[in-house]
Amino acid sequence: MTAKTSRKERGSNSGQRHGATEAAMNMWKVRKAALKEAHAAEQSFREKEPDRHVTPFEPTKFGGCVQEISDSHFRHSVVSISLLAGDTIVFSCSGTAVRHWNNIIQEPHTVFVTTSRLVVEFENKRTRDDNFVVQVCRPDGTTIPGFLGLWDEKMEIAIVTAFNSRLVYPVDTCGPLDLHRDADKLNLFAAGRHFDGTLMSIRCNDPRFKDGLWFCECSITEAGLGGPVILFNGGEGCFAGVITKLCQGGFLFVPTQLLHERLQQFEMPSNTTQFREYSLPQGASCVVPSGFKVRSKMLESLGYPLPPPLVFEFNGRLIGTFEERFGELHVWKGYRLDIYANYEKPLWKQLGKKVVERVSKSVVSVASFNGNNVRCFACTGLLITIEHRMFVLTAASLVRTGDAKNNIDLNLMIKVFLPPEQSVVGKLEFYHQDYNIAVLSLEDNLTDVCPQDIFVATRLSKSEVVAIGRTTKDNGGLLMASKGNRKSIISSRNKDPGSELDCKDLKFSTCQIKKVGIGGPLICLDDGSFVGMNFYDESGTTPYLPRSNIVKVLKRGNNLLSQGKLLPPISLDTKRGGNAAERIRWTVPKPYWFIAGQVDVLGHLVGKVPM
Secondary structure, eight states, rough: OOOHHHHHHHHHHHHHHHHHHHHHHHHHHHHHHHHHHHHHHHHHHTTTSSOOOOOOOOOOOSOOOOOHHHGGGGGGGGEEEEETTTEEEEEEEEEEEEOOOTTOOOSSSEEEEEEEHHHHHHHOOOOOOOEEEEEEOOOTOOOOOOOOEEEEETTTTEEEEEEEEEOOOOOOOSOOOOSHHHHHOOOOOEEEEEESOOOEEEOOOEEEEEETTTEOOOOOGGGGGGOOOEOOTTTTEEEEEEEEETTOOOOEEEHHHHHHHHHHHOOTTTOEEETTTTTOOOEEEEEEEEEEEHHHHHHHHOOOOOTTTTTTTTTEEEESSOOOOOOOOEEOTTTTTTOOOOSSOHHHHOOOOOHHHHTTTTTEEEEEOOOOOEEEEEEEEEEEEEETTTEEEEEGGGBOOOOTTOBBBTTTTEEEEETTTEEEEEEEEEEETTTTTEEEESOOOOOHHHHHHHHTTTOOOOOOEEEOOOOOOHHHHOOOEEEEEEEOOOSSSSOOTTTTOOOOTEEEOOOOGGGTTOOOOEEETTTEEEEEEEEEEEESSEEEEHHHHHHHHHHHHHHHHHHHHSSSSSOOTTTTOGGGGOOOOOOOOOEEEEEOSOHHHHHHHHTTTOH
């Protein structure tokens, strides 16, 4: 008996291992196919970029080797910063090392201030291959990669960061100089470094102050842009500013005090790895680094924010996107592979064949787009019937312009997707902002569907429920399911202190979903009956609006549509007189950039960014 049992156990274990291996292989094939599709999408964006021919730039030296500069520590503060396409010089200027740091970087690094002309040349000559390299030539003649970050078009400065920058002496910008006193007697020198590493310097004449900047009569070349202006009144000399622009008969430079104030505004919060609600300093822009132009275009088309400086290069991740999946996946008929997250008893098999078929033909993916075809929101919807007419029940967040204003944007285009290939335009018929409900009609018919009649009440005998969602069209339109239990007491919910969902009629389940699951149905595990509509707030549980509250809204909305006295879309909010400030808030967590710990930046960046 023992021997037979052992053989059965061995056979069972072997079968489980085989199932797990097969599932893992299927997942690998899915990822491989997804990467192929992603590459094809990137290629379509890449082909829209201009295919320019790069004209070589020949940097010209100026001045000579002034003893005051060559004998001072400032000779270790000046570098050459060049833009390269392979072996071709696209542009070359100078840079000044300053005593400021990027707080998200733990590795030793140096910040250089240079002219915004470097950024202008970078953007204007950027090619489809997007393979420009920023090269920093140190005082000892060796070169290291540099990384463009923030820049200020008005002040005409740009920031370049470099790692492993030994033998570079950063100048202090904290000690502002009073250049106004005896300006005609100032002993000023301009310095720069040529592409070949040669230190260049020249005496400046007739300094004049105008509109916050200084002008000097001095014959320098573009190679000197970004270099320092140094005041010598005996001793080692003092840092007076950075050269930003060539003018007729001379150049302009930003004085130290103004430069210091701007650099402080550029600084990131200390030890930051999560960039929630990040915004660029006023008047500043951020350079999309080489190799990331296509990715940035794709992110913008999906309505996502671009990251802060150097977060692309540090392999930062965007958290809280509509592409994040949850629970167990279920593929539609004809999908390339079948995949299950639980090898022994998949949730989709627990639901039963009839329920799965009904869900597959009624749960849709919905998305809204502005006039520029930029996606504004994406979530899940449910096909329902109201007096023999088919509608889509979803969240009003789909058509809301912002959490603060809570205004419905009637100009958005809505697309409804049901795999494998059915995509139709949706039209907003009526909405209820306090309950965050939107009901859509379809401009074209969907075939092979099974809209749900949620007006029929069912007895909820068990607490086990399943939250259903569907991934976006670009993400395959796969079904997702997460199992949990219903909770009716809010104190049992581990609520996120930052949550602003304050609707008192909400109930909660322990199902774990993501943002794309907003608007999706919550169903009973035993028979698939409709329990409510799910929402999301990054807490430990999932809020949902019960069926009874939804049905009241649907009945009222349908009555108004049937009467024909009001033209859609009809607002069903009446309690607060339409005052947006007094309405219940349905805050949706915004995506944010995140750096998962500190890494060896040089090894991590090879092949990813300009090297």
